Amino acid sequence: MTKKPHSLRRQMLTSLRNRRSRPSAGMDNAAKERPGLLVASYNVHKCVGIDGKFDPERIAHVIREIGPDVIALQEADQRFGERLGLLDLQRLQGETGLSRVAVSGLAKSHGWRGNVLLFREGVVRNVHPFVLPGLEPRGAVVAEIELSGGRELRIIAAHLGLLRWARRQQADFILGLMRERADCPTVLMGDFNEWRVGPGSALNRLEPMFGPLPPPVPSFPARLPVLALDRIMTNRPGLIAEMQVHDSPLARLASDHLPLKAWIDLDKATMPTA
Numbered sequence: 001m002t003k004k005p006h007s008l009r010r011q012m013l014t015s016l017r018n019r020r021s022r023p024s025a026g027m028d029n030a031a032k033e034r035p036g037l038l039v040a041s042y043n044v045h046k047c048v049g050i051d052g053k054f055d056p057e058r059i060a061h062v063i064r065e066i067g068p069d070v071i072a073l074q075e076a077d078q079r080f081g082e083r084l085g086l087l088d089l090q091r092l093q094g095e096t097g098l099s100r101v102a103v104s105g106l107a108k109s110h111g112w113r114g115n116v117l118l119f120r121e122g123v124v125r126n127v128h129p130f131v132l133p134g135l136e137p138r139g140a141v142v143a144e145i146e147l148s149g150g151r152e153l154r155i156i157a158a159h160l161g162l163l164r165w166a167r168r169q170q171a172d173f174i175l176g177l178m179r180e181r182a183d184c185p186t187v188l189m190g191d192f193n194e195w196r197v198g199p200g201s202a203l204n205r206l207e208p209m210f211g212p213l214p215p216p217v218p219s220f221p222a223r224l225p226v227l228a229l230d231r232i233m234t235n236r237p238g239l240i241a242e243m244q245v246h247d248s249p250l251a252r253l254a255s256d257h258l259p260l261k262a263w264i265d266l267d268k269a270t271m272p273t274a
Helices: 008-021 056-066 089-096 164-179 202-210
Strands: 037-043 070-074 116-119 123-131 139-146 152-159 186-191 230-234 240-245 260-264
Touching: 037 056, 037 152, 037 186, 037 230, 056 089, 070 152, 070 186, 116 139, 116 152, 139 164, 152 164, 164 202, 186 260, 202 230, 230 240, 230 260
Parallel strands: 037 070, 152 186
Antiparallel strands: 037 260, 070 116, 123 139, 139 152, 186 230, 240 260
8 A cells, every 4th residue: 555645744734733623722632541551651841841941840740641651752961961860750750759860870860861761650670771873862762671471571761863864774773673583563763854755765764673664743843833843663563552743831831842652552562473
């Protein structure tokens, strides 16, 4: 079957049509209970909102709104210098139960090159940070979480670059990481800086292992999202039961990206790839 190209014009028109159905100021978009594991990806823009204010508390509040079991954050550390972490993770853990997946050797950073993984339950092991190819300081964190009942889930949290050629190389690098490891249900999520899905797209290169890709969910810019820069994908068919953007009034203000969240059907997590 031939794919329809997801053109920028089509995405803009779709976003404008959907604007009327965006949740009202009093509606909590995360309040609905759904079965499965809730994972999320959120570029926090170094805790600077679209109003130009640095306010980590707003980011923490949005994370509380989402209520994730696992969340990947991008741009949660200073980019240069000592790369200090920007959130109060100890307070966030007390309020949400989310613990940081520690990356060794980074005492002052929350994560690796701005990528932070937080999880609520389970045992984390085999944590590895990787430098992604390209001119910019981009990275990925790979961690395996042993869930209840002995089920295992691999998480790859990544932030791809702004240059198109670099994103293609970074996608190939991630595929190489997968091929070097034993088969395991895997969730790949982060800010991919890519909305195109054609032959030259980094997303297209990921399809052999993570495709067919879920439909794009626009998450950028936060006030009127038209580009699906943030992605959540898996290497198991049907593992994502549902996916949506977390579109609350505060999320539209706290960062230039809206969070993306997905419910994972753990019953399908044990099914091997075909």
